[in-house]
Amino acid sequence: MVTFPHCKINLGLNILRKREDNFHDIETAFFPLPFYDVLEIVSAENEIQFINTGISGGAIKNNLCIKAYQLLKKDFPGLPKIKMHLHKTIPAGAGLGAGSADGAFTLSLLNKKYQLNISQTQLSEYALQLGSDCPFFLMNKPATAAGRGEQLEGINLSLAGYKIIIINPAIHISTREVFQQIVPAVPAKRIKNILQQPIESWKNDLVNDFEKIVFKAYPQIKTIKDELYQNGALYASMTGTGSTVFGIFTQSEEVHIPNENGYLCKAVENLA
Helix, strand or coil, X not given: XXXXXXXXXXXEEEEEEECCCCCEEEEEEEEEEEEECEEEEEECCCCCEEEEEECCCCCHHHCHHHHHHHHHHHHCCCCCCEEEEEEECCCCCCCCCHHHHHHHHHHHHHHHHCCCCXXXXXXXXXXXXHCCCXXXXXXXXXXXXXXXXXXXXXXXXXXXXXXXEEEECCCCCCHHHHHHHCCCCCCCCCHHHHCXXXXXXXXXXCCECCHHHHHHHCHHHHHHHHHHHHCCCCEEEECCCCCCXXXXXXXXXXXXXXXXXXXXXXXXXXXX
C-alpha cells in the first residue's frame, strides 16, 4: 500500500512564552503544499526492513516512520513485521515538516492497511508523541496552531490563483538550537486576523520570529528572501525554523530567480 506524505509551510510563527515543561507556546498557521515524499508499506515474513531512497533523511534509527511503527506495535502486538520504502524528495531539517509528515502518514497507513480501527483522535495522540507538528498532517487542511503546535483550528484560507516558489539552500537548521536563542513575546496582531487581510499586507504584519536568529547565522538565507521580493513576491518568509524560504506570487507572474548556488528551487502550483 502506498501513500504520499506532503509538506507544509508556516504562515507566520510567533513564540509566545516558555512553558514549565520546557516546551514553548506558539502561534502559527500551517498550510499544506502539494510537494510529496512516497511511502510504501508491505508485509514482511522474517524481519522489519526500512529502505530510504532519494534525499537522505538522516540516521535510520531516528526516522519517524520507524518510530511510528514501534509506537503502534506496543499497543497492537499483533501488528505484523513490515517492509517500508520511503522515497524522499522533500529535504529534512528545512522547516517543511517532511519528517513529521512521514511519521504521521505512517500511522495512518498502518491503521488503514491492517484495519486497526484507531480513531482520528487516537491517531492524533500517537502523532503528538512523534512531534509537535505531526497531528497537523492527519488534518491536511489550512489551520492555525497553538500550544506546542498540536492545538489545531481549521481556517478558511485559499491560495487558489497563486503559486508558491520554495527555495532550500541545503542548510540543516537545528530546531533545538534556535529555540534556545529565542526571546518569547506576544505580538500586537494575531496571525488568524492577519490572514484575513489582503496578501499584499502580510509583508508588514506576518512575522516568523526565528528569522532574526537564522538570518544572523546564515545571511545567505536572508538573501533568498530579498531576491523573492525583488522578483515580485507578494509575500515571502522563512518557514518554520528554516532553512527553506518561500514566496507567494500571482499565478501569471513569470519568476526568474538566479540559482548560481544550485539550491533546491521548486514552483508549487494548483493550490487550494
